[in-house]
Amino acid sequence: MKYLVTVKSVEDPEIKIKIKPDGTSIETDQVKYVVNPFDEIAVEEALRLRDAAGGGEVVAVTIGRKDAQQQLRTALAMGADRGVHVVCDQPLDPTLVSEALAKVVEGEKPDLVLMGKQAVDDDQGQVGAMLAERLGWGQASFVSKETSLESEDEKAKKPGVSIAGTTLQVVREVDGGMESVTVTLPAILTTDLRLNVPRYASLPGIMKAKKKEVKELKLADVVADPTPKVKILKLEPPAQRKAGIKVADVPTLVTKLKTEAKVL
Amino acid sequence: MTFEGWDFCRIDDELSEEERMARDTTRRFVDDRFKPLITEHFRKGTFPMQLVPEIAELGVFGATIKGYDCAGMNNVAYGLVLQELERGDSGLRSFASVQSSLVMYPIWRYGTEAQKQHWLPLMARGKKIGCFGLTEADFGSDPGGMRTRATLDGDHWVLNGSKMWITNGSIADVAVVWAKTGDSQDSIKGFLVEKGTPGFTASNIEGKFSLRASVTSELAFDGCRLKKDAVLPESHGLGAPLSCLNQARYGISWGVIGAAADCYETARAYALERVQFGSPIAGFQLVQEKLVTMLTEISKAQLLCLRLGRLKDQDKLRPPQVSMAKRNNVSWALEIARLAREVLGANGIADEYPVIRHMLNLESVYTYEGTHDIHTLIVGRDITGLDAFHAGA
Incomplete structure (x- = not known):
């Protein structure tokens, strides 16, 4: 089995984002980048599937700036076998990204593509579905699992999804419950938060990752027209929240909830 | 636009991808796995032994040794790892320093091949402490x-x-x-x-x-x-244990930057939130002077360590240089912890914040692995040729 995982380099969600004076992009100087946390879950799941099957190959792919290679290397340090980096330093939209990924998939011919359900920078969550459409493949979105992240299976790093022959069986998170589905391979799988706890890139893993192959492609190699169809017009920070108040006791709280907040 | 973080001089730009990755993965481990436990363990006076397998899996033990199931990283990457461990607690960094610099290193440097083959892989995996x-x-x-x-x-x-x-x-x-x-x-x-x-x-x-x-x-x-x-068998004389201490002192010089940075970040965040006389105390000149002093000394300590790490990787590092770094960085880390303690006022003595814990820890670090004064004498001897160790004799 061959697994393709996407790794998007995103601004560290822990840091404060600053909007540039142009109002349509954010300040990137001295900004720390990390692997999109949902993609880390996808990498982890691919590694578990490979290791549980006793073989296979995990290929990590990223599209973005030259220095996004550090995030690609992080996936390799976690244990992915090799990388593909579509190097580009221009605005992208889900249409372009899915077109580029479809081209990479055409070349790599994976049995399963694993992606985060969304990237935490722009939260669009469109690429998985678009890629499935372009390829004509089935897609399982918001993939989770029945057992908890404190379970013995999780501690033993067992995969949360299962593959039998050409059938992928997964559990999806839906409103108020879980849904079990099967999808015929080749397929796309997008990961939700509770699928697994991703491993840390280890120091020996980081050393090994230095020697792993990363194939570089240009955006022009994988898309016909690099003009984005979606344009960002304006970015605004959320309105500042007013400081809360402290109340003396529960009766005062109830009164205020009734008369001021009017929620009771 | 305010400056966030503590890499004021963009030292990050001087690091390789491998070095940044080593630092970042350790930082996450410490934030996710260690920080939630430390206050309780400090209170009880225990080390979180349950984390040893995870620390080993991260590859921290003997990380600079090549072969024997060790990571084989360079000395700057290892220094950054220790910095992140000590951002958690000096006890955590001490655990790693002892295992790596004071036990695995002498076995690697002075032991037989059989001793290395037996002990180093077991110690790298945390199976033996x-x-x-x-x-x-x-x-x-x-x-x-x-x-x-x-x-x-x-x-x-x-x-x-x-x-x-x-x-x-x-x-x-x-x-x-x-x-x-x-x-x-x-x-x-x-x-x-x-x-x-x-x-x-x-x-x-x-x-x-x-x-x-x-x-x-x-x-x-x-x-x-x-x-x-x-x-x-290869250890002959006092130079052998001192060479181990030299390894550990190099690591301490990096480690304490982490403790100091945790204190600085805590103090800055607190000063921006804490309102007295109608405005955040970060707006008062005396508080700003403290914060500026902290960040300046953290930046200088980082630059010193980075330079020494590069020298060490080129095999050009001399022990008195390590003494200078250990002496300077620990002494400033302790001072920074005390300044942060002051900025936090009464909250500075409560373990709800990490500051008092770092401050108390650094009192040990000031003394162990060669006291502040002993390192003064090592550098003093190096630049004058005169030995002040036996002045009373």
């Missing part, structure tokens, strides 16, 4: 005066004496013990003493107000018989 016995109750700064003796009796070495202030002593599976095999300090040799060897006992030192999340012990050897191959 080590400790380092040099200091004695009456011989701290002057280890050459040690009383612990090893004498040959047929096919065995017989060890007599005691060691004091030994990190991880009672939890260690093996102790690297330094003993005289004759009368002079040139006769000092290292011995591997396994837990449970008859005549060897370890007991904990209680009542510490510093490094509480770290085990500190006393080791006693009473006619402790060791097989002849327990000796580290």
